[in-house]
Structures are given as structure tokens and as C-alpha cells.
Amino acid sequence: MIVLPEPADRSWLSAFGAALGALVALGSLALGGGGQIAVAATAATAAGILLLLSIWRPEVFAVLYDLYVRVTRRAARGVRSIVLRAAHATVIGCVGLAGSSISREKPRTGESLWVERHTLDPAHYASLWDGPGSARGGLRDFIRWSFGGGRVWALCLVPFLVLLRVSDTEGGRAFPTRIYTLY
Amino acid sequence: MRSERATRHGKMPNYILGLSAFYHDSAAALVRDGEIVAAAQEERFTRVKHDPGFPRNAVAYCLAEAGIAARDLTSVAFYEKPMVKFDRLLETWLAAAPGGFASFAEAAPLWANHKLDLPRQIAQALGVGGVETLFVDHHEAHAASAFFPSPFEEAAILTLDAVGEWATSSIGHGRGSGLKLEREMRFPHSLGMLYSAFTYYAGFKVNSGEYKLMGLAPYGTPRFVDSILGTVAEISEDGSLWLEMSYFDYCGGLTMTSERFHERFGGPPRQPEATITQKEMDLAASIQVVCEEVVLRAAREAHRVTGSANLTLAGGVALNCVANGRVLREGPFDRLWIQPAAGDAGGAVGAALLVCHHRMGTPRRRVAGDAQRGSLLGPRFASNDIELLLDSMGASYERIEDEASLLDRVSRALADGQIVGWFQGRMEFGPRALGCRSILGDPRSLSMQQAMNLKIKFRESFRPFAPCVLAEKAHEIFELEPGQESPYMLLVAPVREALRTEIDAEARRKMEDPDLRIRVAVPRSTLPAITHVDYSARIQTVDEVRHGRYYRLMRRFFEQTGCPVVVNTSFNIRGEPIVGTPEDAYRCFMATDMDLLVVEDFLLEKCRQPAGLVEDAEMYRARYVLD
Numbered sequence: 086m087i088v089l090p091e092p093a094d095r096s097w098l099s100a101f102g103a104a105l106g107a108l109v110a111l112g113s114l115a116l117g118g119g120g121q122i123a124v125a126a127t128a129a130t131a132a133g134i135l136l137l138l139s140i141w142r143p144e145v146f147a148v149l150y151d152l153y154v155r156v157t158r159r160a161a162r163g164v165r166s167i168v169l170r171a172a173h174a175t176v177i178g179c180v181g182l183a184g185s186s187i188s189r190e191k192p193r194t195g196e197s198l199w200v201e202r203h204t205l206d207p208a209h210y211a212s213l214w215d216g217p218g219s220a221r222g223g224l225r226d227f228i229r230w231s232f233g234g235g236r237v238w239a240l241c242l243v244p245f246l247v248l249l250r251v252s253d254t255e256g257g258r259a260f261p262t263r264i265y266t267l268y
Numbered sequence: 269m270r271s272e273r274a275t276r277h278g279k280m281p282n283y284i285l286g287l288s289a290f291y292h293d294s295a296a297a298l299v300r301d302g303e304i305v306a307a308a309q310e311e312r313f314t315r316v317k318h319d320p321g322f323p324r325n326a327v328a329y330c331l332a333e334a335g336i337a338a339r340d341l342t343s344v345a346f347y348e349k350p351m352v353k354f355d356r357l358l359e360t361w362l363a364a365a366p367g368g369f370a371s372f373a374e375a376a377p378l379w380a381n382h383k384l385d386l387p388r389q390i391a392q393a394l395g396v397g398g399v400e401t402l403f404v405d406h407h408e409a410h411a412a413s414a415f416f417p418s419p420f421e422e423a424a425i426l427t428l429d430a431v432g433e434w435a436t437s438s439i440g441h442g443r444g445s446g447l448k449l450e451r452e453m454r455f456p457h458s459l460g461m462l463y464s465a466f467t468y469y470a471g472f473k474v475n476s477g478e479y480k481l482m483g484l485a486p487y488g489t490p491r492f493v494d495s496i497l498g499t500v501a502e503i504s505e506d507g508s509l510w511l512e513m514s515y516f517d518y519c520g521g522l523t524m525t526s527e528r529f530h531e532r533f534g535g536p537p538r539q540p541e542a543t544i545t546q547k548e549m550d551l552a553a554s555i556q557v558v559c560e561e562v563v564l565r566a567a568r569e570a571h572r573v574t575g576s577a578n579l580t581l582a583g584g585v586a587l588n589c590v591a592n593g594r595v596l597r598e599g600p601f602d603r604l605w606i607q608p609a610a611g612d613a614g615g616a617v618g619a620a621l622l623v624c625h626h627r628m629g630t631p632r633r634r635v636a637g638d639a640q641r642g643s644l645l646g647p648r649f650a651s652n653d654i655e656l657l658l659d660s661m662g663a664s665y666e667r668i669e670d671e672a673s674l675l676d677r678v679s680r681a682l683a684d685g686q687i688v689g690w691f692q693g694r695m696e697f698g699p700r701a702l703g704c705r706s707i708l709g710d711p712r713s714l715s716m717q718q719a720m721n722l723k724i725k726f727r728e729s730f731r732p733f734a735p736c737v738l739a740e741k742a743h744e745i746f747e748l749e750p751g752q753e754s755p756y757m758l759l760v761a762p763v764r765e766a767l768r769t770e771i772d773a774e775a776r777r778k779m780e781d782p783d784l785r786i787r788v789a790v791p792r793s794t795l796p797a798i799t800h801v802d803y804s805a806r807i808q809t810v811d812e813v814r815h816g817r818y819y820r821l822m823r824r825f826f827e828q829t830g831c832p833v834v835v836n837t838s839f840n841i842r843g844e845p846i847v848g849t850p851e852d853a854y855r856c857f858m859a860t861d862m863d864l865l866v867v868e869d870f871l872l873e874k875c876r877q878p879a880g881l882v883e884d885a886e887m888y889r890a891r892y893v894l895d
Binding site for chain 2: 165166169170172173174177178180181182183184185186187188189191192195196197198199200201202203204205207210211212213214215220221222223224226227230234236239245246249250253
């Protein structure tokens, strides 16, 4: 998660200020190690002030926090767009060349599209798919399902799924309103 | 697996929480040892129509109704198998490749960030770890919601919706505490999707406006049936359906229909809120004919496969009460029971019942009537709490604890042509108001339909309202057999010929007017507010066991007027979820032209309310997105 929540409450502002202070402190250490003692001392003082402000007056970080959120949100959307295009062009596009199990063929005259099915074994209710297993969720389950269900190609999606998680800007809760079945 | 749990004080019941969420119409249901204790849709709490989010308010209500905490749950049952659904999505994207990026870009982030992580999301939302979370098949959840609460020991099961994981329809058989699904139709060939495509093309919202399309059908002639069958869709004798996917865009795009579809039916889709033309009416009539034909043939196939005399139905298509009426009249089954929350919300009940009977092995107990309890499974409010609320708001009210006096006042108001907001008992589960969160009126009034539409619902509707009829009088008013019930407003039947009115030349001219409001205003019967242009009506039969005070109100109205019917429409304005609380009811009452509000024992007259409490109608309407 590179995107912070919005609007920020006091604790988030405080944490943001403290993180800034810590970054400046790290910088001052690096500068000190490089022999720039005067600059390092100034940076260390700034870090101290930032840390104190993060405790006593975190609201002073509000403007900076909003700016950070706006910039990271835009960056995350850019990353997500690139990731989606890359995943679709490489994985979906390439595997799609081999076809799909979706049947579009017109049935022969008199042929029924009713197919036999089995009722799910209640022992399989515990898994996220229609076989044995347990449901922990997350990419581990996705990987197990890809192996177990003969969809090894879907493993190629894992890096993209990870990147999509990292660049999530909506806390995972944005429900598409423009499509009807595919979500 | 646990069939029972021990506590220090003896046996602890098994509580299964059913969840339907993250698509549309999120809901929660609680089942205790096979009995449905509570069920509610999230939209009623959040006031967001078709709310897709986690139903945290509905869950909190269900737990409170049972007097338990989340840690007391035996299991949580989710209404679908996420990875199987994701499998279908992946295959659909593969089929659409190299196209289909638009839908991939919309859906993939939601799966990556949310849906692949459902067990954790559910545990987090419940605020408790360690409760077993189970995932059942979507159509099995629908099937369970249809069969287990039904009055039948054994029955055929037919589920019809847009799509679950892969299945779009299924046929099965239930007996006792078990059910088996034996056949299915698979995505993308789907009756629900076909109907939704026409809903979209006619300018209504998908997953919401289908009932409008059904209501529009009687105005049209089915001249497009031949354009649909054999080309766009093909129906087999056994009710299986094939769709020519080049006419549809829902597999890879962001619309339901493709350019080819638009060319075939003469132009682009109607824009929402644009004038409805004869073309839309004819399209509605045509797809309704196709839908009824598929449902009827599928029902016959279910009969052939199972040999049962009883049929149970669920899935969104089962809300098509016109098709249901045909199945009852023309189908091979003696008896029919339809899950009132037939759409995805009902999946919460089905998932919980399935886990209870199939996994826990709890025997099914049949109860008189059915186990759906009139679908009155939501919250109720105590009189003292209501009084506190009304006082805190500064409302002017009378508390009338003598029921006979209260009902007398209300029925007189109805007979005088007043419009009454009626809020009683537990909230309905499912899309219909069944007399607990309803707006009532006199069906004999010529002006009632227009008054309710324009002053209360803020819409210019082409649909008549639904009638509630005393169960024992239903066959006298409508073409139903004596004793035939429709307690959940899921059947359509014609008004009896004796009650129909002569259509004179002037009325005939009006019936050809392009403005549907003029057409629908032509009285077709002595009950004009509830009679559609084809003399049909969407009936709810009301009996004392299920409906208690509501039945007694209607009885009093009958004694005073000789009319056993009242107009019943949901207690909301257009785009607003049905009211859930007395506060919601009061605000809606104050923003509309309702004359009277009855909340349990409290009677409120509009003319006596403080002027400062009147809600601005425009501002009230602006809160809700038009559906």
C-alpha cells in the first residue's frame, strides 16, 4: 500500500510526520558519515523538530499529507494502468491464442444445451473452489488453485496481481458500475 | 463437521450465517438449526439501493435478532465459489482476447485486491477469527433457497438467473433434507443475460430495471420474436437456450449489446429517461414472450427429469411473475412455490440452509404453510422506541393501542381516498413490500394511480400498482382457483371478466396514445389502480396467519366498503431503498404527499405535523440515484 487513507485522522498525520522525521534523520546520518557535519547537524535538528511536531502538533502535516496522497494516488493509477495493459497483452493475449473453454458453437438441431452436473460435495465447501482444500484466501490459494486445477498458465498472472495490490488506490472496495457479469 | 455443540448448560444450537455480497443486493441471513431466524438486505440500512458492499449492518441485525455474538456462529456460508467464478472470468477474457481489455481493466483490480482475499475480508468484517467460513455453489444456494423453505416434502427445483460461477440455470430435485442438482446450462448462454440485454437496450438499468421491462410488455405487440429466435437466440424443446454471442457485448465490453444487435433491432439503445416509444414496448413484449417460452419449456424439462408434481423456483428470472403465472396455469406441475427473495439476496438464505442440512446434517423440519414466515424476516421496532423517536423529532402523533380503533381510522382514511404509509412488524426480505413497509390506497379510485405515482413516488409510471387481496376473496376478483395463494406477490393473474369495464371509443383512442400515462389511466376494471392494460394484476394474497394486523386492516376495509382489495406499493420514492426504520418512514412521509402514516400503534396525520419538519421534496429526491 503506497497510498495513505484519506481523509487523514490525527494518528495518520502523526505517523506521517514521524516517518518524515525518520527519513530526514536517516539522511542526516548519511550526511554525517560523508563528512558534511554542518549539513548533517542541520538535518538532525530538522528531524528532531519534525518528530516533536508529529507528537505535539501533527495537524501541521495536513497540507503535505494531502499533497503526498494526491501524488501517490496519481502514480498508483498510472502503475495500475500499465500493469493491467501488460497483463492483458502478455498473459491473456498469449494464452487466448490457444482458445478458451467458452462454448459459442451453435448446437446441432435437436441438441440440448443442458449438461449433466453433480451436486457439490459438502466436504468441499471449505475451499474457494469446487475441490478439496481450505480457504485462507490471498495469493497462496490462487497458486494452489492454479496448480490443482490444471491452470498453470494462470501463475503468470501472479506478479501482475501483486503489483495490482501494491498500487491499489481504493482499499480494494471499488465495485465496478459499468460492467454486468465480469466481476 | 459439527452437528451440535455442547455448552455448560447443554446443547448449543448451530447458527449458520449466510452471506450474499460483493456483486449486487448484498444480504445476510441467520439460520438456527434449520430455522430461518432473520434475513435482511444491506441496502435497507445503508440507504444505497442494491448496495454491493459487505452486509455489516444486516449481519449485526441478524446476530442481534438471535441474541448472539459473531463468536457464537457455527459457520459462515458465502453464496458462491470465488475461484470457480474467477475461472469463468479468466476463460471469458481468453475468449475475448486480444479484445476485452475494458472489462479486464474494470474487474481485475477488484479481484486482485478484494475478491481473492474473501476469507480474510469476511473474518475482518465480522471482527472475529476462528469461525469456519464455507463457500457453496451459487446455483445450489439458489436451489436451497427455493426448496428448503418450501411447503413440499419433495419437489423439482428450477433455478434461472444471469450467471453464478459457470451455471446460468439448473434443474434439480429436492427430497426431505437433501437436494441434488442434475442439469445445468452454462455461461454465456443465459436467459437472465438475454432478458437483461433487452432491459439495457430499452434504456433501463441492468440488474434493477428488468421488472419495468416486464411491466412495459403488455403495451406492445411481440413483433420482434422472429428477429430474436433462430438468429439472436435459439430455444430447444427442453428449454435450453443458445445465444449468438456476436449480438452481445457482455463478455468483453462494457455494454450488454453489440453493434450487430443494434443494427438488427433498428438503432442504438434508448437513452435512460428518454421517451419510451412503441419500439421499446414491442421489444418488451417480444422478449417477454421468449422468456415465458423458455421458462415454460424448462419447467416441463424439470418435470420430465424429476417426475415431481411440485416445482420450486429461484434465481432472478423467478421474479418474472408473468412467466410464473404461465408456469402455474400451463405447466405440468400441480403446485408451485417461489422463493420471495429469488435474486442474489436470497442466496444468503440458501447458502445458510445448504450448510445446515447438507454439511451439518440437521434434519429439515417442515412447517405449516412454508418456512419463509411470510418473508417477514427483518427488524421490528418496539412501541416505546418509536414513541421516543417521534418525541425527539417533534412529530405530532396519536398513540392508539386499541387495534380495532386504529384499523377503523385507517380503513376510513383509505376509503376516503387518502394515501397511507403503513409500517408494521418485521421488515420484508426480498424486493417486494408485502404489507409491512407499504404505501396503501383505495384501488377503486380513478385518480389513485396518478396521485401515487406523481405525488408519492415522484415518477411518471406506465405500470399500475399491485393489489393486495384478502386470500379468501382472491378467486372472486382474479382468475385464480379457490385456495390458490400468492403471498409473496410473485404471480400475475387476470382480473375476472365480470369486473372489467367496457372500453368506449374515447377510451380506445386514448389507448393508442403514444403517452403511456394516458394509456394506463384508461380504467380497465372497477379496480382501475391495479389493473394493467391487458387486465392482468400482480397479486399478493393476504391471510391472517402470515400477515396479522395487515389482514385485519384489509378485512375492516372490506367490511366498510365491500372491496377486498387495497393498492400496495413499496414504502419509498423512486431510487430509494424501501424504508427500514420508523425514522426512514417519517422522513419519506414528510417529503411526499402521503396523508397518513401508521407506525405500529402510532398514527400521524400530515396536516398536523409541524411545518418545520416538512422535508423538501426536491432535496429528498436528490439523495437517490434514479433506478
